[in-house]
Amino acid sequence: MKKKILIISGGISKERKISLETGNQVSKELKKNGYKVKICEPNYNLTNIIKDFKPNCVFNALHGQFGEDGYIQSILENIGVPYTHSGIIASAQAMDKEISKKIFIKNKILTPKxxxxxxxxxxxxxxxxxxxxxxxxxxxxxxxxxxxxxxxxxxxxxxxxxxxxxxxxxxxxxxxFIPGREIQAAILGKNKLGAIELKPKRKFYDYKAKYNSKAKTEHIIPVNLTKKKYNELMSISLKAHNLLGCRGVTRSDFKYYNNKFYLLEINTQPGMTKLSLVPEISAYKGINFINLIKLILKDASTNK
Ligand SMILES: Nc1ncnc2c1ncn2[C@@H]1O[C@H](COP(=O)(O)OP(=O)(O)O)[C@@H](O)[C@H]1O
Ligand SMILES: [Mg+2]
CATH class of the missing domain: 3.30.1490.20 (ATP-grasp fold, A domain)
Structure with a gap:
């Protein structure tokens, strides 16, 4: 029988548009590969939709408030359905930049003052x-x-x-303010997926530099770092991922200045359109988009 995946996307956060794109692209890819897929919004109907559709797994394609901060995770936890990415506490801790910075500082991970x-x-x-x-x-x-x-x-x-x-x-x-290079690193489960450097043409890596193709941020992969520094970057990312209790895929955002990595934040629901950074990092490692999605689904099901 076809595996059934329910994708939750959209929502009410300021990142609604990006979430809808993530949802659509993940849906297309899953359908192409023989999955039965349904997309829905995180609204009052969610519980009924899950009861009727009976998905094998929920793919959380939400970003921002109510999707990335533990709220939707607590609903899914309550229903008892496997869902992708981090759970309630990790999501809440990572979404709150003050809490996560306190955890980084306590555990000797450098973050801007x-x-x-x-x-x-x-x-x-x-x-x-x-x-x-x-x-x-x-x-x-x-x-x-x-x-x-x-x-x-x-x-x-x-x-x-x-x-x-x-x-x-x-x-x-x-x-x-930390000047210097903009580097982001991805973790999947317990594995170091890889890293990418962003060279925005704008003043910094702002909304337009992230999503407006005309703003043309240059993506550099592999990142130009010595092996020792690359290993350090990936170890900090894995340490942060584990400290916050994350699962599935995460992306940590760094500034690299004077040979030091400053961790800005860890994203528990990183963008997952074909052009997003995690799929790009993953593709460089030889894991294509559908296989990345499958690994994320597998992680969700084995962690239940
Ligand atoms: N302390 C900082 N020093 C220099 N640049 C920063 C700093 N904090 C954020 N930025 C810039 O702003 C971008 C977004 O900040 P970030 O903390 O990652 O928030 P968001 O959750 O919106 O991505 C970063 O990728 C970086 O370009
Ligand atoms: Mg960021």
Whole structure:
């Protein structure tokens, strides 16, 4: 009998569009390879859809809030159906950049210095604190967003304007700006999948640099690192993946400066369109798109 896979994509996060693309492309590939596939949204109907369709596995193609942060995972856990990628706690910890940074620091993984800011200080006080603790420029970012949404590099003259945009969040991170190279590394299960370097033509690897083909970020694979440094990068990624209790595939985002890797974050639901970074890293290793999807499904089923 054909294996049945339910793909959940879309959702209400700011990364809805990318999630729908991931869902469609994974669906096409699975259908081409003999699977019975259904795609649905993470709405009130989800439980009934799962009961009726009886999937062998749920492929979680969601990104961002409610899809990558433990919420949908807790629903799927409750239903008792195998699902791809990380579970409740790992997802929640990885989605919260403050919590994950605390875990990295405690376990001696280098991450940019930061201040948590709750819009509770005067401009004057905040500027003083930044100068004392971080120094300008800084990067301001939401704690639980993705795709570089509302991430800004700021100096003392434009920080107040940019902070206004982030007022929609209760708390944000203000990080030390790390210059240097942009490198990302992927882990699948307990295996080091590989790494890629991104050379954005824009000021940094922002939303447009990630998704707008005209912004043309250069992808470099294999990454130009010595074997020793490459091994160090992959070991940090695997360590972070394990520390947070992740499963399935994850992608860790780094800045590489002065021979040091600074871990920015770990993504538990990395993009999975054919043009996304994890499929590109995987293809370089000789694992094509369908085989990558199959490995992710296998990981989900064996971890249940
Ligand atoms: N501390 C930092 N120093 C330099 N660049 C940063 C820093 N934090 C983020 N960036 C830039 O912003 C991008 C997005 O930041 P990241 O923390 O990975 O958030 P997101 O979850 O939105 O991807 C990074 O890939 C990098 O280009
Ligand atoms: Mg990132």
């Amino acid at each position: 930061y201040i948590k800011y709750c819009f509770d200080k005067s401009k004057f006080e905040l500027n003083k604190l930044i100068k004392k603790k971080l120094g300008f420029p800084v990067v301001i970012k939401p704690i639980n967003e993705g795709s570089s949404v509302n991430v800004f590099i700021c100096n003392s003259s434009n920080i107040n304007n940019k902070l206004k945009i982030l007022r929609i969040y209760k708390k944000i991170l203000i990080e030390q």
